[in-house]
Amino acid sequence: MAIQQYNKKIKYVILAPAVLFLVALTLLPLLNLVLVSFNQVSWSSGRSTWRFVGFANYLKMGADSLLGAGVRNTAVLVVVATSVQVALGLGLALMCSALGRRSRLYRALFLLPILVPGIIIGAIWKLMYSPQFGVINQIIGLLGFDPVEWLGSPATALGAVIVVDIWHWTPFTFLLLLAAVESLPVDVAEAAKIDGASTWQEFRHVTLPMLMPAIAATAAFRAITASKVFDEIFLLTAGGPGTSTEVISYTIYQRMFVQDNAGYGAAISVALIFAVALIIVVMLTRRTREAA
Amino acid sequence: MRNIEGQAGRHWWQRAALSMRLGLVALSLALGLSGVATARTVDDITLVINQSPWLDGFAKLVGVYEKETGNKVALDVNPYAGSLEKQRNAVRANTSEYALLIINGIFYAEMYHGGFLEPLQNIDPNFKLDPQIYSFDETPYYDAAKKTVNAKTGKLMTVPVNPNITLMFYRKDLYEQKGLKIPETWDQLLANAKALNDPPKIYGIVQRGARGAISVTWDFFPYLMSYGGSLFANEKGGDFTVTLNSPQALAALKMYLQLAREAGPKNVASVDQAEQIQLLVTGRAAQAVLPIAAYAQMDDPNKSAVVGKIGYMNLPHAPGFPSAPSLGHWLAGIPKNITNAKKQAALAFLAWFQQPRNQLKYAELGGSPVSAAAFESEFANRPENRYMKTVVRALPMARQLWTVPEGAQIVAVMEVGLNRIVAGELDPAKGLNEMAADIEKIVAAAGYKTGKLPQLK
Numbered sequence: 001m002a003i004q005q006y007n008k009k010i011k012y013v014i015l016a017p018a019v020l021f022l023v024a025l026t027l028l029p030l031l032n033l034v035l036v037s038f039n040q041v042s043w044s045s046g047r048s049t050w051r052f053v054g055f056a057n058y059l060k061m062g063a064d065s066l067l068g069a070g071v072r073n074t075a076v077l078v079v080v081a082t083s084v085q086v087a088l089g090l091g092l093a094l095m096c097s098a099l100g101r102r103s104r105l106y107r108a109l110f111l112l113p114i115l116v117p118g119i120i121i122g123a124i125w126k127l128m129y130s131p132q133f134g135v136i137n138q139i140i141g142l143l144g145f146d147p148v149e150w151l152g153s154p155a156t157a158l159g160a161v162i163v164v165d166i167w168h169w170t171p172f173t174f175l176l177l178l179a180a181v182e183s184l185p186v187d188v189a190e191a192a193k194i195d196g197a198s199t200w201q202e203f204r205h206v207t208l209p210m211l212m213p214a215i216a217a218t219a220a221f222r223a224i225t226a227s228k229v230f231d232e233i234f235l236l237t238a239g240g241p242g243t244s245t246e247v248i249s250y251t252i253y254q255r256m257f258v259q260d261n262a263g264y265g266a267a268i269s270v271a272l273i274f275a276v277a278l279i280i281v282v283m284l285t286r287r288t289r290e291a292a
Numbered sequence: 293m294r295n296i297e298g299q300a301g302r303h304w305w306q307r308a309a310l311s312m313r314l315g316l317v318a319l320s321l322a323l324g325l326s327g328v329a330t331a332r333t334v335d336d337i338t339l340v341i342n343q344s345p346w347l348d349g350f351a352k353l354v355g356v357y358e359k360e361t362g363n364k365v366a367l368d369v370n371p372y373a374g375s376l377e378k379q380r381n382a383v384r385a386n387t388s389e390y391a392l393l394i395i396n397g398i399f400y401a402e403m404y405h406g407g408f409l410e411p412l413q414n415i416d417p418n419f420k421l422d423p424q425i426y427s428f429d430e431t432p433y434y435d436a437a438k439k440t441v442n443a444k445t446g447k448l449m450t451v452p453v454n455p456n457i458t459l460m461f462y463r464k465d466l467y468e469q470k471g472l473k474i475p476e477t478w479d480q481l482l483a484n485a486k487a488l489n490d491p492p493k494i495y496g497i498v499q500r501g502a503r504g505a506i507s508v509t510w511d512f513f514p515y516l517m518s519y520g521g522s523l524f525a526n527e528k529g530g531d532f533t534v535t536l537n538s539p540q541a542l543a544a545l546k547m548y549l550q551l552a553r554e555a556g557p558k559n560v561a562s563v564d565q566a567e568q569i570q571l572l573v574t575g576r577a578a579q580a581v582l583p584i585a586a587y588a589q590m591d592d593p594n595k596s597a598v599v600g601k602i603g604y605m606n607l608p609h610a611p612g613f614p615s616a617p618s619l620g621h622w623l624a625g626i627p628k629n630i631t632n633a634k635k636q637a638a639l640a641f642l643a644w645f646q647q648p649r650n651q652l653k654y655a656e657l658g659g660s661p662v663s664a665a666a667f668e669s670e671f672a673n674r675p676e677n678r679y680m681k682t683v684v685r686a687l688p689m690a691r692q693l694w695t696v697p698e699g700a701q702i703v704a705v706m707e708v709g710l711n712r713i714v715a716g717e718l719d720p721a722k723g724l725n726e727m728a729a730d731i732e733k734i735v736a737a738a739g740y741k742t743g744k745l746p747q748l749k
Contacts, residue, residue, distance in 0.1 A: 043384065045407035046628060066708060130567075131557065132492075132576060147492075152562035154715050240503035241561030242717035243708065257377050258505060259701045260402070 030273070037266035057267035067268060069243035070251040073158055077247065078226045081165045086219050088166070089173025090181075090211070094203075096174075097181045107178075114171035122235025125164045126151070129236075151237055154244035161245050164232050169225075173218050180214030181207075220283060227276060248272055334637035336364040339392035339624070340382065342375040345569070346454050346585035349659025356653060357644055365392075365641055372396075373505035376700075383408035388627040391638040394453060397431060397621040397692065398506050398699055404434040404441075404449060405697035409625040411447035412642070415635045421448060422646040424664040428452055428621045429692050440528070441695060450623035451642045452662040454585060457617045457690045458514060459682055461572055461590065462579035463488075464603030474605050478515070478547045481608045485555035488578040496555030498577040499548065501714035502564035508714060509706040510618050510693070511581055512548055517616035517691050518609035519544035523702070523731070527695060532740040536706075537721075537728040537748045543610070545713065545720045552714065561715035573598060581607065583620060587679045588658040600675070604682040606689075619690045621662075655680075698738050705730045721748040 037057055039050045061067055092110055096103035116124075128134050129150040137147035150160040184207065192202045230249040233239060239246040239254070248268070256265025341347065347369065354365050368390065370378055376399055382388040383403065395403055403409050412419050421432060433446035440446075460481075466488055467474075475481040481497070489496030500511040516522070521540035525533040535541070552560045557571075569586050571577035573596040589595045590602040609615045624645075626638045644650060648665030655666045655677065666672070672680035694702060709727040712718040718726070725747045732744045 043406040043408075046383070047407075048384065131559075132571065149559040149562065152559040152715075154561075154717055157562070237562065238503045238507075239708075240711045241501075241559070241715035242712040244715070244717075254704055258373055259704045260380065261701065 033266050034270055036262055037270050039263050041262045053263065057264045058271065060264060061268060061271065064251075066243060066246055066254070067248070067251050069246045070248040073243075073245060074227055074229070074247045074249075076158065077162055077165065077229060078223050081162050081169070081226050082219055082223045084162075084166050085170045085173045085222055086177075086215060088170045089175075089177045089218070090215065092170070092174045093178040093181045094207075096178060110174050111171045113168050116168075118231040119235065121164065121168055122232065126236055129160055152241055154242050157237055157241055157244045161232055161236055164236065165226065165229065168232070169222065173222055176218045176221070177211070177214060180211055180218075184210055216287070220280075224276060224280070227272075333361065334363050334640050335391075335631075335633045336366070337391035337634055337637045337641070338366040338368055338389065339394060339638075340368045340370065340375055340378050340390045341394040342372045342396075343369050344372070344585060345583070345589060346456075346660045349588060349654060349657045350453070352657040353645070353650070353654045353659055356650075356657070357641060361640075361644065363637065363640065376505070379403070383627045383629065386629065388629045391626065391630050391634040392641065393625050393627060395450065395623050395625055396506075397428065397456070397619050397623065398510075398694075398703065400431060400450065400623050400625075401695050401699055402697040403625060404436075405439060407436070408627055408629075409449050410628045410635060411449055412451070412626065412639060413448055415626065415632075415639045419448070419639060419643065421451065422648065422663065424648055424651075425452060425646050425662055426455060426664065426687060428455070428619055428662075428687075429690065431619075431621070431692065432623060450625040451646055452621055453624045453645065454622035454660050455662050455683065455687070456583040456585055456620040456622060456660070457683065457686055458511070458581050458607060458620070459584055459617065459679065459686060460579055460605045460607055461582045461586065462603050462605060463598065463601055465601045466494075466578055467603070475608050477611055478518075478551075478608045482547070482551055482555065485551060485579065489555040491557070494575065495557055495571065495577045496579070497551050498556050498563060498568050498571050498580045499552040499560050499714075500563055500565060500568055500581070501552065501560035501711060502562050502567075503707045503711040504564060505707075506620075506703050507564055507707060508710040509703050510620055512545070512706075512710055513618045513691075513693055514581070514607045514616050515544040515548050516541055518607065518613050519547075520610065520613050523694060524735075530741060532696075532735045533743040533745070534728045534732045534735070535745055536731060537724040537745055539748070541724055542721055542748055545710075545724065547610075549714065549720065559715070561711060572602070584679055584683055585660045587660075591676055592658075604679040606682060606686050615686070615689050617686050617690045619692050696735070696738070696740070698734050701734045702731055705734070724748055 038052060038054060040053050040057075042049050042051070092106075096107055096110075099106065113121075128136050131137055131147045131149050131152065134147075134150075136150065141147060148156060150156050188206055188210070189202055192206045197205070228249055229247055230253065233245055233247050233250045234253075237245040239250045252265050252268050252272070255261045255268060341350070351367055354367060358364060368378070375394070376396070379390070379393045379395065380402075382390045382393065383406070393403070393409075421427070427433075427443060430441045430443040430446070432448055432450045432452060433441055433443045434449045435442045435446035438445065466472075467484070470487055472484045472487060473480075475484055485496030487496070488494065501508050516536075519540045521538050521544055522535050525531040525535050557563065565582065565586075568577070568580040568582060569589060572580050572582070573589055575597050584604075587602075587604070591599050593599050596602075607615045607617050624642055626635050626642075630638075645654075646663065648663060651661040651663035651665045652669070652671055655661045655671065661667065666677075667680045667684050671677060672684070693699070696702070705727050709718070709723050709730075713720050713723040728744050732742055735742045
């Protein structure tokens with residue numbers, strides 16, 4: 001009995017350092033952010049002055065046209081980039097799985113983009129997209145077309161950034177889905193073949209349903225990380241031309257760090273955290289209900 | 293007894309070993325003496341600076357300082373916006389990790405008004421700005437009581453380290469070929485640019501239109517001010533009525549766009565300073581408005597295909613108004629929240645930096661000096677320094693963008709607004725109206741006496 005009680009208590013003692021670490025690095029900064037969001041912070045004579053403004057920073061968001069553009073562009077980027085990345089990742093995973101050991105070289109090649117540091121990605125693609133010197137426009141020129149201002153035209157800039165995002169992050173979805181594909185039971189697919197199912201029928205009615213949980217999880221992971229996109233925008237377009245590639249993270253960066261408006265930047269951050277958390281809760285609740 | 297050969301070998305070996313030991317001792321003595329000759333006299337310091345066309349020259353000069361004095365100065369190099377962020381974090385912390393902040397002339401007001409910098413004469417009462425150092429519209433001096441820059445009533449807060457005003461870099465060989473005259477007015481510039489425009493081989497002019505921490509705004513201001521326009525009605529007089537949406541501003545903006553659309557690349561909404569320089573040095577652009585710090589790349593055979601072909605002219609203006617190049621200079625300030633020893637070390641560097649002989653050295657190393665010792669001497673007559681005479685003419689006309697600490701918020705509004713107009717997303721009149729309204733809200737919230745003009749139609 002005494003041993004059982006000791007075992008119960010010792011669990012909490014062992015977990016305590018990790019919990020404290022989590023609280024210190026996650027909850028406390030979050031609480032501080034919420035606190036800042038209800039204030040206006042200014043500096044004078046080397047000291048900060050906090051002025052409580054209630055919900056004023058939150059109410060400002062409605063009139064912020066840059067934020068509105070950021071929300072729209074972020075939504076487009078998340079939906080388009082995630083869909084293409086999951087589809088491409090799945091296709092590449094199925095192909096590599098089918099090739100077996102012969103796919104080693106392909107796996108290494110497919111993973112390369114995710115290994116490249118963000119700053120190099122920005123430099124590479126900025127050069128590639130250059131209307132004067134870029135390789136993409138040179139190829140287009142060889143085909144007889146005029147060069148395109150990929151990053152300079154509001155009509156093409158967001159699409160150009162999405163292409164970079166797809167190139168950068170498809171290896172991530174490929175890795176997750178490859179693990180899922182390779183863990184599928186072989187006998188189910190074999191049974192379908194024996195029953196006379198074609199390749200497409202096997203994929204559509206056997207493989208895909210079994211992969212759905214992994215696809216959903218991959219899509220969710222990728223959507224959450226895509227909603228935080230910043231480095232590609234910062235390096236390629238700085239949110240322009242105009243507001244065509246403005247995204248929420250970049251707006252927060254502008255407001256909080258460049259304009260030094262800590263209170264308003266904090267309010268947008270808290271609102272974004274709340275919105276993403278809400279989406280995750282809704283998705284999880286839906287999945288639990290479907291599973292039940 | 294050892295054999296004779298072995299004995300001889302050891303003796304030979306012993307002689308060689310002795311020579312080596314003596315040599316090492318001599319070398320140590322020499323090094324030791326040289327160490328004594330350039331022994332450090334002050335603390336090591338770190339300064340925070342941005343990545344820019346003039347960084348190379350500055351870094352080389354720091355190397356010379358270290359060699360001459362034995363003092364150590366480390367450079368923390370960052371992108372423009374990153375440098376500002378680091379400076380803010382440094383001055384707001386209990387102790388700054390940087391002893392010297394290289395502050396841009398757009399954002400210095402924030403540091404002055406915030407009370408973050410140590411007046412230089414608090415560190416050394418005898419310290420003065422070298423009389424040959426240009427004062428850039430009195431910006432090194434700050435009067436905390438009146439909250440304005442003023443050389444007479446203010447304290448010396450910073451030392452200029454870079455004179456970044458804008459000039460028109462142009463292909464003088466092409467001008468000569470086509471028999472073009474140096475333009476006085478923007479209309480004349482437009483005519484010249486059209487005459488030189490031959491896309492895709494070469495563009496008549498490449499305008500800067502990209503969004504950034506400060507990009508298109510800085511390039512637009514010379515147009516605005518040389519058309520008789522302004523951001524505020526009378527900043528020095530305390531009237532912060534926003535006048536950005538005036539008919540003069542609209543005329544200036546229309547000229548800016550006309551040059552871009554009729555004599556430049558198809559869409560300049562993503563063209564930043566790096567791309568302007570790139571197009572000029574590769575011979576793809578005939579002219580561009582650039583900060584003088586970019587001169588070093590024009591005649592660098594490793595970077596430029598147009599060595600010796602670039603000339604420098606003062607910016608044009610509208611008839612009846614003077615030229616108004618933007619002041620984007622850089623100032624070195626010492627934060628209050630460091631030890632006295634670090635403050636002394638930082639001031640020691642600034643004292644060395646501003647000496648006339650070191651300003652000349654700075655120019656020789658490809659940097660951008662801030663002293664008449666370089667600009668108004670025989671040194672300026674050298675062909676490679678041909679930009680200097682233009683700078684001397686331009687300096688008295690150079691204008692600050694603003695002196696308020698809300699500069700970061702104002703420039704954020706203008707960067708987005710001007711970029712949207714350049715990209716064709718917004719009509720110029722509507723864009724100016726929207727920017728003026730947003731800036732009025734910013735200055736009103738900061739407590740200034742403000743208002744705005746009637747809407748442009």
